[in-house]
Amino acid sequence: MQYQFPAKLADLKIAVIYDRVNSRGGAEQILKQIKKLLPQAELVTSVYDPVGAPWAKSWSVNAVVNNSFLASKHRWLGWLMPWIFESVELEKYDLVISVTSEAAKGVITKPEQLHLCYLLTPTRYLWSHRNFYLQQIPNFIRWLAKPIFKYLQTWDYLLAQRPDKIIAISNLVARRCLKYYGRQSDKVIYPPLVSLPVSQEPRYKPTQPFFFTWGRLVAYKRFDLLIKAACQGKFNLVIAGDGPLAGRLRQLANQLDPQGRLIKFVGWIDQASLAWYLQNAQAAVFPQVEDFGLVVLEAMSQGCPVIVNKSSGAAEIARPNIDGLFFEDQKTATIRQIMSLASQVRWHKLDIKRQASQYAEVAWQKQFIKFVESEWQKHRKGMR
Numbered sequence: 001m002q003y004q005f006p007a008k009l010a011d012l013k014i015a016v017i018y019d020r021v022n023s024r025g026g027a028e029q030i031l032k033q034i035k036k037l038l039p040q041a042e043l044v045t046s047v048y049d050p051v052g053a054p055w056a057k058s059w060s061v062n063a064v065v066n067n068s069f070l071a072s073k074h075r076w077l078g079w080l081m082p083w084i085f086e087s088v089e090l091e092k093y094d095l096v097i098s099v100t101s102e103a104a105k106g107v108i109t110k111p112e113q114l115h116l117c118y119l120l121t122p123t124r125y126l127w128s129h130r131n132f133y134l135q136q137i138p139n140f141i142r143w144l145a146k147p148i149f150k151y152l153q154t155w156d157y158l159l160a161q162r163p164d165k166i167i168a169i170s171n172l173v174a175r176r177c178l179k180y181y182g183r184q185s186d187k188v189i190y191p192p193l194v195s196l197p198v199s200q201e202p203r204y205k206p207t208q209p210f211f212f213t214w215g216r217l218v219a220y221k222r223f224d225l226l227i228k229a230a231c232q233g234k235f236n237l238v239i240a241g242d243g244p245l246a247g248r249l250r251q252l253a254n255q256l257d258p259q260g261r262l263i264k265f266v267g268w269i270d271q272a273s274l275a276w277y278l279q280n281a282q283a284a285v286f287p288q289v290e291d292f293g294l295v296v297l298e299a300m301s302q303g304c305p306v307i308v309n310k311s312s313g314a315a316e317i318a319r320p321n322i323d324g325l326f327f328e329d330q331k332t333a334t335i336r337q338i339m340s341l342a343s344q345v346r347w348h349k350l351d352i353k354r355q356a357s358q359y360a361e362v363a364w365q366k367q368f369i370k371f372v373e374s375e376w377q378k379h380r381k382g383m384r
Helices: 027-037 054-058 068-072 074-086 130-135 139-159 171-181 223-233 246-256 271-280 294-301 332-342 349-357 361-383
Strands: 014-018 042-047 061-065 095-100 114-119 165-168 210-214 236-240 263-267 284-286 306-309 324-327
Touching: 014 027, 027 054, 027 095, 027 361, 042 074, 074 139, 095 361, 114 361, 130 139, 165 171, 210 223, 210 271, 223 236, 223 246, 223 263, 223 332, 236 271, 246 263, 271 294, 284 294, 294 306, 294 349, 306 332, 324 332
Parallel strands: 014 042, 014 095, 042 061, 095 114, 114 165, 210 236, 210 284, 236 263, 284 306, 306 324
Antiparallel strands: none
């Protein structure tokens, strides 16, 4: 079932601005939903890699940089992103919707255009996770990174003042928006839960009870803590996904679990395999502080209990001790203890599924459309 976009908006020329189109992730689901509702919309981005982002093939993509090598090395271009997005030509569009956790919100629009920003989070490496990212930089150049970060913070603040309206993906993001950008979010709309397909047995099928996690293997998600906790507690752990830290995390797992009995990396998996893992895992574990965390909703949709950082946006929709367990600090011992507790609880999977169903894609479509239509009508009246 799909909610139909109002006919009065069907003739609009629409641009959807996204930070970069070169990988797979949670924001992909938001973009897919927007594409369903706005088939005429064009996707505008900084860099585009069709190999890394096969999901974008259904879009008409307008990228500033169409180079697969640079797209895979987008971190080199981070300091240029404000200028890249300011250079984007948007004159032909009526409505601009930026979906962003970085600089895409900084596109320049004219007064007669309406710019709605669906804010995934204020730029993570500049604000909420700034110190963590700085610690990943070698000491001998960290002194140089600090003034660059400060300069980019100034830019990022200015970019955040450009959208006409801001939609936050969680109350956590709304609070960050106010704290870092000095802007009150106009609306909070949780990202949509998209139904997973019928489950199919994956290539790797654990023979013992196991915990499961998945996502982009990047630093802030703290898969390192989870690997340490699993090895210390002698828990079987399946990790799905890929990313820049894949090699380092595999090396850590080999050091702590040299026989490969506890930790299993399965790489990117299809949605049917994901459904199987979630239906059979003792719990899905997420040690990171997520802006929201669609993965948590996906796990709950399969009746899988979740272990969630209490500070995450997803903790706003999961019920403690009913849908899973919450923890407060990112420490190996804490995660190990909460995994042990989760393995002893008898979870009611149908209750968990029902909680997740409240956030299905049709509910999201209705909220999103209602807000866009209302803001467009107010905008047009203000232009008369």
